[in-house]
Amino acid sequence: MCSRCPWAETSLMMQEYHDKEWGIVHTDDTYLFEMLTLEGAQAGLSWQIILNKRQAYRDAFHHFDVAVCARLTNQEIEEIRLNHSVVKHKLKLYSVRSNAQSFQNIQREFGSFSTYIWSFSPPIKNNWQSPTEVPSQTALSSIISKDLKQRGFKFIGPTIVYSFMQAIGMVNDHLLTCDFRNCTSV
Template sequence: MSGQKICPWAESSVLMKQYHDQEWGIPSKDNTYLFEMLNLEGAQAGLSWSTILNKREGYRQAFHHFDIDKCAAMPEDELEKILSTGEVVRHRLKINAVRKNAVAAQLVAKEYGSFSTYIWQFSEQKQIVNHWKEAGQVPAQNEMSVVISKDMKKRGFTFVGPVIIYSFLQAIGVYDDHLTTCPCHTNNR
């Protein structure tokens, strides 16, 4: 369509555009993907998303492609090795968060049937399509991300503040926050 322009944040690199076009805002209920995105969003805290995308394969290698059960069972020495040699952001709390989040994800899966069912319950298992015209209108957090953040913290998750959770919800497609001018917005697909 003429006049359509992708979301401005995706214009910074080929990798960012690829992520924007093929993943961001597309609903996913795949437990492993959701777990990966939760941890990558947490790893991004204080950094740029492009830094994390550039290290994504390193994260996948270090953390068993984000298999929840394998991450929950990671011993201390394996986490220490990642801290010293992994192609990831070398931040002890963020590295340890993957195992901690895996254990918490296992617990919610026991209660809800899956990690995905737990996350998507907050939107009644439906995508929420927003209609932002400008990047400045997109919030950094909202009421739902605050509620989810509090609930996840109570359940033992870490690096799950409301801003991180809002970004996570955008990433996994609970929110379609593509600008209305973007060809990837639900109404333009």
């Protein structure tokens, strides 16, 4: 049996996410857009709720094809809100389109969103012994959040950005006792 970070023991879905994605370096722009979208949707909710709805988000938002999401009409977003099992928060749903547009602007400027986001820091590996030591935000997540907001992103505060950083492996916050601590790339 594997030793995991305690938060991952709540369900098989959380275990799979923890074991195969969280804290592992990701550089694919589609995956980065997916995680940015899901982390924004999670604001005020549990990650378990979002993982339960992940496939619905993939279906609704064309597997996070950023070009398609950037062109969504108001009517299409309303249809998503009414007909898909996503978080129904209107502003969060509309932010997918505006964030996709901002994401594309970054891709044009930097060549990829990955190049942009990874320019802030190489992967950071923390040495936490207890879940209570893991911060909800850092000075770096505040800097990135501020930059993203200036570029037009929504639902992108420092706490959301820190969760995003954990999701894409920019920050590895697996506890010292976690067997998955040294899994660093996909």
